[in-house]
Amino acid sequence: MTGDKIAVDADLRASVEQFYAHHMQLLDAGRIEEWAAFFTEDGTFTVDSHPVPARGRQEIVAGASRTVEQLREQSIARRHWLGMSDLTPEDDGTTTVRSYALVFQITEADGPALRSSTICEDVLVRDGGSWLIRARLVRQDRAA
Amino acid sequence: MTGDKIAVDADLRASVEQFYAHHMQLLDAGRIEEWAAFFTEDGTFTVDSHPVPARGRQEIVAGASRTVEQLREQSIARRHWLGMSDLTPEDDGTTTVRSYALVFQITEADGPALRSSTICEDVLVRDGGSWLIRARLVRQDRAA
Amino acid sequence: MTGDKIAVDADLRASVEQFYAHHMQLLDAGRIEEWAAFFTEDGTFTVDSHPVPARGRQEIVAGASRTVEQLREQSIARRHWLGMSDLTPEDDGTTTVRSYALVFQITEADGPALRSSTICEDVLVRDGGSWLIRARLVRQDRAA
Numbered sequence: 001m002t003g004d005k006i007a008v009d010a011d012l013r014a015s016v017e018q019f020y021a022h023h024m025q026l027l028d029a030g031r032i033e034e035w036a037a038f039f040t041e042d043g044t045f046t047v048d049s050h051p052v053p054a055r056g057r058q059e060i061v062a063g064a065s066r067t068v069e070q071l072r073e074q075s076i077a078r079r080h081w082l083g084m085s086d087l088t089p090e091d092d093g094t095t096t097v098r099s100y101a102l103v104f105q106i107t108e109a110d111g112p113a114l115r116s117s118t119i120c121e122d123v124l125v126r127d128g129g130s131w132l133i134r135a136r137l138v139r140q141d142r143a144a
Numbered sequence: 145m146t147g148d149k150i151a152v153d154a155d156l157r158a159s160v161e162q163f164y165a166h167h168m169q170l171l172d173a174g175r176i177e178e179w180a181a182f183f184t185e186d187g188t189f190t191v192d193s194h195p196v197p198a199r200g201r202q203e204i205v206a207g208a209s210r211t212v213e214q215l216r217e218q219s220i221a222r223r224h225w226l227g228m229s230d231l232t233p234e235d236d237g238t239t240t241v242r243s244y245a246l247v248f249q250i251t252e253a254d255g256p257a258l259r260s261s262t263i264c265e266d267v268l269v270r271d272g273g274s275w276l277i278r279a280r281l282v283r284q285d286r287a288a
Numbered sequence: 289m290t291g292d293k294i295a296v297d298a299d300l301r302a303s304v305e306q307f308y309a310h311h312m313q314l315l316d317a318g319r320i321e322e323w324a325a326f327f328t329e330d331g332t333f334t335v336d337s338h339p340v341p342a343r344g345r346q347e348i349v350a351g352a353s354r355t356v357e358q359l360r361e362q363s364i365a366r367r368h369w370l371g372m373s374d375l376t377p378e379d380d381g382t383t384t385v386r387s388y389a390l391v392f393q394i395t396e397a398d399g400p401a402l403r404s405s406t407i408c409e410d411v412l413v414r415d416g417g418s419w420l421i422r423a424r425l426v427r428q429d430r431a432a
Contacts, residue, residue, distance in 0.1 A: 006310045007417025010302035014154035021230040022150045025242065077288040079244055079261055081227060083369060086309040098313065100367055102392070102400075104246070104261050108287040112246075112261035117367055117392050117400035129151025143396040144365040158298035165374040166294045169386065221432040223388055223405055225371060248390070248405050252431040256390075256405035273295025 008087045016087060016097060016124065019131045024080040030068045036061045039133045040125060048139040077106040082120060094134065095124045101138070117141040152231045160231060160241060160268065163275045168224040174212045180205045183277045184269060192283040221250040226264060238278065239268045245282070261285040296375045304375060304385060304412065307419045312368040318356045324349045327421045328413060336427040365394040370408060382422065383412045389426070405429040 019038070026035035036057045039045065045060050046053035054060045071078060085099040101120045106112045119139050124131040163182070170179035180201045183189065189204050190197035198204045215222065229243040245264045250256045263283050268275040307326070314323035324345045327333065333348050334341035342348045359366060373387040389408045394400045407427050412419040 004416035004418060006306060007303060008306050010154040010158065010298040013302040013306060014157040014298065015151060018150060018152050018157055018231060021228045021243075024228055025230050025244075072288055075287040077285055079228075079285060081244065081246075083227060083371060084309045084312055084367075086313050087306060099309075100313075100369065102369075104258070106261055106285045106287055112258055112285060114258060114392070114400055114402060117394055128148035130148060141365055141367060141394045141400060143363040143394055144360055154298040154302065158301040159295060162294060162296050162301055162375060165372045165387075168372055169374055169388075216432055219431040221429055223372075223429060225388065225390075227371060248402070250405055250429045250431055256402055256429060258402060272292035274292060 006086075008089060012089065012095065013087060015130055016085065016095065019124075020082045020085070020099075024082055027064070028078055028080055030072070032061055032064045032068060036064065038131075039136075043133050044135045045133075046135075046137045048137070075108060078115070079104045079106070093126060095131070097122045097124060150230075152233060156233060156239065157231060159274055160229065160239065163268075164226045164229070164243075168226055171208070172222055172224055174216070176205055176208045176212060180208065182275075183280075187277050188279045189277075190279075190281045192281070219252060222259070223248045223250070237270060239275070241266045241268060294374075296377060300377065300383065301375060303418055304373065304383065307412075308370045308373070308387075312370055315352070316366055316368055318360070320349055320352045320356055324352065326419075327424075331421050332423045333421075334423075334425045336425070363396060366403070367392045367394075381414060383419070385410045385412060 023035060023038050026032075026038075039057055039060055042056055043060065044053045044055050045063070054063045081102045081104065082099045083101075085097050088096045088098075090096060097120075099120045099122070101118045103115045103118070104112055105115045118141060121137045121139075122133050123135040125134050167179060167182050170182075183201055183204055186200055187204065188197045188199050189207070198207045225246045225248065226243050227245075229241050232240045234240060241264075243264045243266070245262045247259045247262070248256055249259045262285060265281045265283075266277050267279040269278050311323060311326050314326075327345055327348055330344055331348065332341045332343050333351070342351045369390045369392065370387045371389075373385050376384045376386075378384060385408075387408045387410070389406045391403045391406070392400055393403045406429060409425045409427075410421050411423040413422050
């Protein structure tokens with residue numbers, strides 16, 4: 001059956017969604033150390049617009065902290081919405097997740113506005129009842 | 145482990161998400177009495193822009209009904225999207241939920257448009273297989 | 289109790305959400321044959337702006353393929369976000385789902401932008417651990 005190929009366990013799906021909600025809210029609150037703790041020690045964060053991925057928590061913290069600082073200087077608040085997550089449990093116990101992610105931002109001049117639409121591909125590894133990110137790839141959606 | 149601290153039960157998460165979907169659709173359909181029935185009798189609804197919270201179902205219905213009437217007079221339809229819900233089960237059996245909420249609105253002049261980005265903090269209490277809101281606080285997202 | 293009337297099983301909710309994530313990503317990727325395989329053989333797809341519903345996979349594929357072709361000619365990428373899904377298990381084993389759906393589109397000229405806000409009503413039938421669509425009705429949100 002077509003459907004069986006995409007079926008996932010309810011516990012798996014709930015734990016991944018709870019993970020993303022908590023994780024993204026940390027980012028938007030500028031709590032970068034706590035946010036980065038949800039990457040593995042050797043985790044990678046790749047954005048398609050940058051030539052070199054951030055490798056390991058220290059580099060990931062450094063990069064995200066620069067962004068947070070720039071946003072504060074410009075008085076920009078951001079809200080990351082991650083959704084439409086398509087989960088694939090892999091044989092090695094990891095879960096790959098392909099999600100859509102929208103970034104909304106709030107400025108004094110424009111109020112709330114959609115800033116970008118992206119696809120976020122994660123490799124997640126188990127961490128007790130939740131998950132850590134081993135590898136994240138974020139790609140900007142572009143005109144087809 | 146980092147992850148264990150944020151893990152939640154699949155039944156909990158599913159029931160909360162189902163609750164919000166049903167609850168918000170009632171609001172957008174203007175079915176205010178049914179929508180307000182998902183607050184506890186003594187529930188509170190606080191919006192950061194108003195000095196005094198609505199207290200109890202009667203006040204909550206009154207306030208929401210005024211808004212519905214105003215929107216109808218201006219031919220405005222609204223769609224509330226609540227998401228990125230971070231759940232915390234509390235020791236007293238309640239669940240606190242911190243979500244993002246976007247309000248989209250549809251007008252003849254502008255079509256569909258993002259109207260506001262907010263953070264919604266709820267204290268939920270069990271009601272059989274679902275939930276009632278004991279306290280809701282909605283805060284507009286502002287420039288950082 | 290109010291809440292019991294809307295409660296749904298965690299497995300049900302997880303399977304429906306996984307289904308929609310996978311299904312909508314196929315559409316946005318232009319993989320129309322795979323996308324259409326998640327309708328039943330005799331499934332229907334009705335859009336309120338068109339007088340006649342597409343009936344059966346062949347017609348559904350034909351209609352969606354035309355849209356995909358037009359979008360490619362205009363270099364438009366789309367992202368369908370389906371959410372706020374209110375599920376109702378029916379006595380005959382089907383599940384009816386009333387969701388909000390937003391369509392974002394990305395063009396060279398405008399970048400990412402909200403294109404439409406709709407309500408999507410599906411009748412889903414079991415297909416192993418997942419679902420097939422027997423009937424879909426999509427209605428544009430309009431000024432009230």
